[in-house]
Amino acid sequence: MTIVQYPTYTLDELADRLNARVIGDGQRTVSGLATLSDAGPHELTFLANRAYLKYLPATKAAAVLLHPDHAEECPTACLTLDNPYLGYAELSRLFDPLAARYRPGVHASAVIAESAKLGDNVEIGPQVVIEDGAVIGDDVVIGPGSVVGADSVIGAGSRLHAHVSVCHGVVVGERVVLNSHCVIGGDGFGFAHDGSRWHKIAQLGGVVLGNDVEVGSCSSIDRGALGDTVIGNDVKIDSQVQIAHNVQIGDHSALAGCVGIAGSTKVGRHCMLGGGVGLSGHLTLCDGVQVTGMSLVTNSIHEPGVYSSGTGSMRNALWRKNAVRFKQLDELAKRVTRLEKK
Amino acid sequence: MTIVQYPTYTLDELADRLNARVIGDGQRTVSGLATLSDAGPHELTFLANRAYLKYLPATKAAAVLLHPDHAEECPTACLTLDNPYLGYAELSRLFDPLAARYRPGVHASAVIAESAKLGDNVEIGPQVVIEDGAVIGDDVVIGPGSVVGADSVIGAGSRLHAHVSVCHGVVVGERVVLNSHCVIGGDGFGFAHDGSRWHKIAQLGGVVLGNDVEVGSCSSIDRGALGDTVIGNDVKIDSQVQIAHNVQIGDHSALAGCVGIAGSTKVGRHCMLGGGVGLSGHLTLCDGVQVTGMSLVTNSIHEPGVYSSGTGSMRNALWRKNAVRFKQLDELAKRVTRLEKK
């Protein structure tokens, strides 16, 4: 149960924004968005997946956003649209209470270096720190306790949630969303070994995030050793992700939670990495590669497609027997070869 | 070596709190708790596992908490109790220096919105931010630099350590412990793809944490897309855990470090997930499921028990041979079938 207040719209207003068609009373107002089964009489809902069609007849929603093909089955008012899932995405942003809460200004407790430059209509929250030479674009929102390091640039329209750390010399594009506790530009993991101990290699590169990038909570993108770590436009990065120094991620790729990418690896455009995927260092993944959850990739991939590693889960009692056999697998294969030769 | 000061108790006082029996001088004081082998003459220790019985005769502790069966073997004073491990848990809380350090009040550097409500006896640390409409229950402790977002509720007796982010519209139960740098209510990972690029789905749900929940350092629990992410009562979550949007976790379940759970998965009551376990999205795990460390679960589990995936570790030279054979495993099985047919 959340107590956040949602904005209110008429169906006509929403149809106008979404370029959708209203069937029913366009003056009816809706003040929230919910699922087909949860929506109440003041809320809007949507049908974007046939699996949920069974919930349509009984919905209590004020109105349903759906494909025109399903309009006849709808027991209440409709907004019809060719791609209802995209329509839902747009609706969700219209109903986002955070958007309504936007309040330009700089909180008195924020510490802004004299040499920092703030754009128009920025909202700088309490306890924020903005260091020397940082440049904050127009319409940027910086949440409580976030830090923007020296000489870093935050592009117009970006939002940093609470406790974000953008380190020094980082370039963040426009309309970027950085969730709480992500770190952009921490030191890469670089040390030279002299045979007995480690010597730190100062990480002199930066990080460049393209436009429309999103980074999840507690994710870290390390700065380059020399040259930058580069995240392309429209790259979406989930929570608890680690991206090492000098990695490059192509435009429109998406990385699910807990992904880890080792140093200098290049991921192509339109790639998708499942949760917990690991990529070794110095690899190249071409455009259009998908890797399924918790797979480890240790070689470059030159053809688009879906890749996997690991084993499926099973009862532990069975797994133990199979896992023991895995340790003898090469030997087993040789035994089969010997049998074949007989 | 730590320099924290522990509280001091007499054995009689402790016996009274634990409902234990003293054998020896009840007026003897103890000012700390340590293991059988480490405890010094002013400290209390405990024996809760037969594996450590060998250390009992030589202990230098002032007194030992143990089962009555072992009292005769104890070289010093005893506190006897049927379940010494539970007794140890209770003792540990009595000796916790953090509990002794409780100092109600609001630090001058904290920024508290006028519309926020603070309960009785709260302790609000330096640099804290509490946003509009937040409600802080009685006896809550909020550590340095933590942020409580708009309209969020923190239940009575809860403790937020340093740098905790509770985002907007989150409900935290009573007696909850949130360790440093955990994020409750960051955006879930939701985007609609239009064939060429991603469109953000604003995450309009919240997070509800039950009573007696604990969340470890640097863990993240994402807010729901529509409807809430729900963590039951007495759920224990370790460090570096990622819980995606609209996940539900049943009461009394425990998740070890580095677990990742994808969106909309439901975990039952009294489940235990080992370190690094991954659960795919939209699954259901029934009550009483245990998953061993670093296993990946991609299908729902309908019977309680222990489940595993993966392979055991071995010398890399052997592993390389076996891993190559794994890539030919289907072919190997077909070869065996052909041999059998002969």
Next chain:
Amino acid sequence: MTIVQYPTYTLDELADRLNARVIGDGQRTVSGLATLSDAGPHELTFLANRAYLKYLPATKAAAVLLHPDHAEECPTACLTLDNPYLGYAELSRLFDPLAARYRPGVHASAVIAESAKLGDNVEIGPQVVIEDGAVIGDDVVIGPGSVVGADSVIGAGSRLHAHVSVCHGVVVGERVVLNSHCVIGGDGFGFAHDGSRWHKIAQLGGVVLGNDVEVGSCSSIDRGALGDTVIGNDVKIDSQVQIAHNVQIGDHSALAGCVGIAGSTKVGRHCMLGGGVGLSGHLTLCDGVQVTGMSLVTNSIHEPGVYSSGTGSMRNALWRKNAVRFKQLDELAKRVTRLEKK
């Protein structure tokens, strides 16, 4: 593209610092460090790996740090040195703009407890909190928003980046680097189960970090239950790493990103754990163990060497077939045995 300013040196100055030999004009100045292919005419570069020798003839750098064997092939001035990679490490620190930005003093917005002790030449950033009894050594830098808990000690010359949480009763050695959002001393994951619910075991131990330790962004090192979690000297820990209570890591070991180590495990000296490696609890790894990426270790290792688990990645279509066979592997092995008996 980063806009950070690098320091400037003459080649003679650098040769003096590195104990290198200049070939060419020692008065030439360089104001940055870059790769062989990226370096411009005001920058220094280096050759430390034969794989990059092909870029040497065309480099546009002002000078190249390299082994004397390659001096003749160098088209511009050289600094020659027997171990150019170590030389690069040292150069990188000389060109580190953060080092140049060092500004002793305590920011007005920092909250420092009266009983805390600050050494000479400390730099305490904005919004920092230093609690009762904490001791900050000479030349320590504490970045914006970091918290040092009660009774904790930060050794001389250490640097805490932004938003670091050092909890109470933690001892940090000298010249330690703690990257943004790491947590040193959060609660270990300890609960006693009474058959129906969990009882918290307060974590009374601390954490001790040796000298020259580095901890990456968003990593967490939990405090001991009783007794300390101990990280040896010169241990290097990457980002998103989780180290549980009472773990011990020997000197000079290195842990790559996303490693997770369960409670009470002891890792020897000069060990190397690849990215995403998991170690179960209560294990012992001897000195000189290497574990490859994403392997799970569930048994102690008593001989140095390289260890692995898991399977290599492959096309998903092939993987599905092989993974199904893995579930039948014990049965397959029995079938082969039956065939052999015939």
